Amino acid sequence: MKSMAWMIAALAMVIMVGGCQSGNTIDLSGSWNFRLDPKGTGTPQDMTAVKQTIHLPGSTAQAGYGDDIRVDTAWTGDIVDRSWFTEEQYEPYRKEGQVKVPFWLTPVKHYVGPAWYSRTIVVPATRENTRITLFLERCHWETTVWVDGRQVGMRNSLSTPHEYDLGKLSAGKHKLDVRVDNTVKIDVGVNAHSVSDHTQSNWNGIVGKIELRAGDPVWIDDVQVYPDVKNKTVKVRVSVVSQTDGKLDGLITITAESANGGKSPKPLTRGFASAGTTALEIDYPMGEEVRLWDEFSPNLYRLTVSITAGNLKDRKTITFGMREFGSEGTQFTINGRKTYLRGTLECAIFPRTGYPPTDVGEWERILKVAKAHGLNHIRFHSWCPPEAAFEAADKVGVYYHVECGAWATVGDGKPQDEFLRLEADRILKAYGNHPSFCMMAYGNEPGGKKQNEYLGGLVESWKAKDNRRLYTSAAGWPILPANQYNSTPEPRIQAWGGGLASRINAKAPETTTDYRKIIQRYSVPTVSHEIGQWCVYPNFDEIKKYDGVLKAYNFDIFRDTLTANHMIDQAHDFLLASGKLQTLCYKEDIESLLRTPGDGGFQLLDLHDFPGQGTALVGVLDPFWEEKGYVSPAEYHRFCCETVPLARMSKRVWTGGETFHADVEIAHFGPKPLETAKIKWTVRTEDKSTYSSGVFGPMDIAIGNGIVLGAIDVPLKKETVARKLNLEVAIEGTEYANDWDLWVYPAKQAIDAGKVRMVSRFDSQTIKALENGESVLLVPATGTVRGDKYGKVQIGFSSIFWNTAWTARQPPHTLGILCDPKHPALSQFPTEYHSNWQWWYLIQDSQAIIMNDLPPKLRPIVQAVDDWFTNRRLGLVFEARVGKGKLIVSGIDLSGDLSNRPVTRQMLKGILDYMNSRRFDPAVSLEAAQIKALFEPPAAMRVLGNKVLGADSEAPNYEAFKAIDGNPMTIWHTQFEPTQPDYPHELSIDLGRSVEIRGLSYLPRQDMRNGWIREYEVFVSDDPANWGGVVHRGSFARNNNRSTITFAKAATGRYVRFVALKGIDGQKFASIAELDVIPAAQPEMEE
DSSP states (O other), X not given: OHHHHHHHHHHHHHHHHHHTEETTEEEOOEEEEEEEOTTSOOOGGGGGGOOOEEEESEETTTTTOSBOOOTTOOOSSOOSOOGGGTOGGGGGGGSTTOOOOSSSOEESSBOOSEEEEEEEEEEOGGGTTSEEEEEEEEEESEEEEEETTEEEEEEOOSSSOEEEEEEEOOSEEEEEEEEEEOOOOSOSOTTOTTTOTTTTOOOOEEEEEEEEEEXXXXXXXXXXXXXXXXXXXXXXXXXXXXXXXXXEEEEEEEEEEESSSOOOOOOEEEEEEESSEEEEEEEEEOOTTOOBBSSSOBOOEEEEEEEEETTEEEEEEEEEOBOOEEEXXXXXXXXXXXXXEEEEEEOOOXXXXXXXXXXXXXXXXXXXXXXXXXXXXXXXXXXXXXXXXHHHHHHHTOEEEEEEEEOSBOSSSOHHHHHHHHHHHHHHHHHTTOTTEEEEEEEBSOBOTTHHHHHHHHHHHHHHHOOSSEEOSOBSOOOOTTOSSEEESOSOSOOTXXXXXXXXXXXXXXXXXXXXXXXXXXXSOEEEEEEEOBOOOOOGGGGGGOOSSEEOHHHHHHHHHHHHTTOGGGHHHHHHHHXXXXXXXXXXXXXXXXXXXXXXXXXXXXXXXXXXXXXXXXOSBOTTSOBOSSSOHHHHHHHSSSEEEEEEOSOSEEETTSEEEEEEEEEEOSSSOEEEEEEEEEEEETTSOEEEEEEEEEEEEOSEEEEEEEEEEEEOOOOSSOEEEEEEEEETTSSOEEEEEEEEEOSSOOOOOTTEEEESSOOHHHHHHHHTTOEEEEOOOTTOBOOBXXXXXXXXXXXXXXXXXXXXXXXXXXXXXXXXXXSGGGTTSOOOSBOOGGGHHHHTTBOOEEOTTSOTTOOOSEEEEEOTTTOOOEEEEEEEEETTEEEXXXXXXXXXXXXXXHHHHHHHHHHHHHHTSTTOOXXXXXXXXXXXXXXXXXXXXHHHTOEEEEESOOBTTBOGGGGSSSOTTSOEEOOOSSOOOOXXXXXXXXXXXXXXEEEEEEEOOSSOSTTOEEEEEEEEESOTTOOOSOSEEEEOOSSSSOEEEEEEEEEEEEEEEEEEEEESTTOOOOEESEEEEEESSOOOOOO
């Protein structure tokens, strides 16, 4: 019975092969015999009795082969936040058979190792003893091929087809065995998107075309076409290989035809002689009416090379475009005209299959979505797409930056150095004719002490070999003399580790910043590396889309947490509110670059979501390139396309009586200059009525950016109420328009507290006032809002950068605000339901209050949207009844000098007027103890009236007093430029009076690891000239959690000296976010 089953299976495959034969090609797609070989001991002979089958093209995961996901699954990729493996909250997701991981999409099956694919092939009698090749379009990763037990060879390209010369085969049946091994044998980097589980997955299989190809012993091995736009010719380089004996004479014919209906050039025929491998080079005129290729007019030509030598013949057709991609100074050019790269990344994100599509239609869909959002450029991060992606970009008109499949340490002589040299050569040969293939780099963000020498050599070799595109060392760095353009993390708004010190969080909103000083450093174009990385809240409606091999179980975990915290009904609101903020952040990121004279372009991270590295929801589109519902392609296109009006405004918040001023410019990189253009500007009110308007022009607008159109000056009325306005600049008769929100507040505002008691502490007097039926506005003092096991919530204006799991909780930790604009407390404060730029002034001085322990029905008036990993109910403003009284708690700082804070003043006035009205009627009652639990006592040092006695070193803007200011968002940092004094570092503090101390509280900086302290010692004394012996010596864990230092015996003194003895990672500098004493008895703060 076993032998009969094998015969039936073999016969079925023979029939299928015969049925798929076409000319000189036999399609091998269909059912193959299959087995896994986890121990790597298999042989072709082992496949003779195998009953399992698999469909190719496809992968093991698609066929359901492999291991179930377990806690100890050996993933390909780094996991930065490993809390899933240990924390109790993730215990339900670690159960066998129910494993769900939060750090990337979960595959249905996991397998790393060799797998065998086998079938019977039939060689027709007409092709007996001819040259037979096996073509495998996209394999992952290494393949080895046997025919009838004879090993043919091995291939290991991650980027190009695996092709095998099977030699001359007799007519009839032959056994074909292919072993595919996805083991990472060459260290291209476990996070490289060519191999990593972060995105496409480390899959095992063969996809795309799987074919046997028959041909004569003389064939065209390669055709490369080099356009010369100026002279309207192409240089055709042909490699002819002959396996015949002796010299062979023949004819070579070149023909080309327009693929877009244009006039075709005349054919050309020449003689050639071939022996072994022959390289031919022929100049081919394209004619006077040749059409050029670019993003606006993607004109293509099909060029066919035919050879005949007696009765032997071959032909090869390639598609190319007449284009020259180059540079002029710091800007890119296409066919001699300046262009600007508006790009996004593609990181091999294909959740349904776990591998990239090989059909042109799907790639066309993706690229048309990108172009609808105004983009013209795609960077393939640490991988190279298949042929279909290039064909689609050729047709649609998109400029590609391609990489050789690596995110690695290079230059040390390890196997990846040679692999990447060969991989680059293979990529240039396979895809070099495509006009869309405009740029290339080794890969992403390299490591290695000798990387500069290695990468510089690579770039020089590419430039010498193929001048059809521009080359750079790598995406991110290094900047080398060999580079024809630079990819660098600046300029962009939010850098890694920027946290709350970034421009968008630390500098009041404006639209004047540009990066010309950075651009002027270099003589070649600069492409901004991975700008954006602005997050949005998960779209749980998306889960049902994951119907393939990768499941969004990470979203299941986040949804479960939100449900447990009683906010699942707000999920969609969180998505929309955070999405509106995300869009604002991207708009400013992009416009800042468009404002920069001479800038070369940008590569977004990202237009669509990145599901790995902790779950980075950085796209306005989901991983399927589909909209999420808060910004349309047309809306995005307004600030990101070939022609974008721009306004430079020194601020977005104005007061009545001022004159609003804006300088209007344009970035225009269209197909030609604009002639006699009229530019209309309009300032509108919220009801869309015109506040002021005007026209510039008519004028001619050249190609480029930094082009001044005119200035706008609008006297602002002396308003008695706050008002939101909108400035729109549009080019009449075109689709090109852009707009910006601005706000006008009363120059003076009378604040009347009325019957409301304003306090900064929830103390006994506050409780008594509430018990007596008073209305209280509590604005807690800085640093007194309690945190949780993650520390205090660090809130900024911007959205989360990348994601907190991958960045070790770099701030901000929130995704903007959510509110009901119709709430009476906000009736005098113009706002949407989401963050807009006026909220910057309120968020800048705010503390998010964790409300998880309060009744679920209590929803904040102004809510901060939390990180999806924690899903806490965060209040910025909320109301409740306490006893007989009524309370509003504002984490927004509404106290202090309001004369120069019109936004805060307006918010305070609205809240006080509401609290003094009959409408102030909180629906939820709380106990005083519940309110008190939201706060912690003021830092002991602040109560004691401490001051810094001295520090061995401090950097500008990171002064020593910031270690004891009660604000975890500020830090003391020792000098780090131009020199870095080494350890030990010390900080001495005067407590103001002698205190019995039982320990210290230490909080490291929260945004990054720079300056984290490892070892320390503490001294306490009443005499700063005589510190005596060490009171305590210890070390801190390598994380950003708050640490408590407990002395073995309490010490008494007025002065404390903290000495940092050693840092981490060999760093010479030290930093501290907060240092506080723990007194034996909590000191009393005077009422």
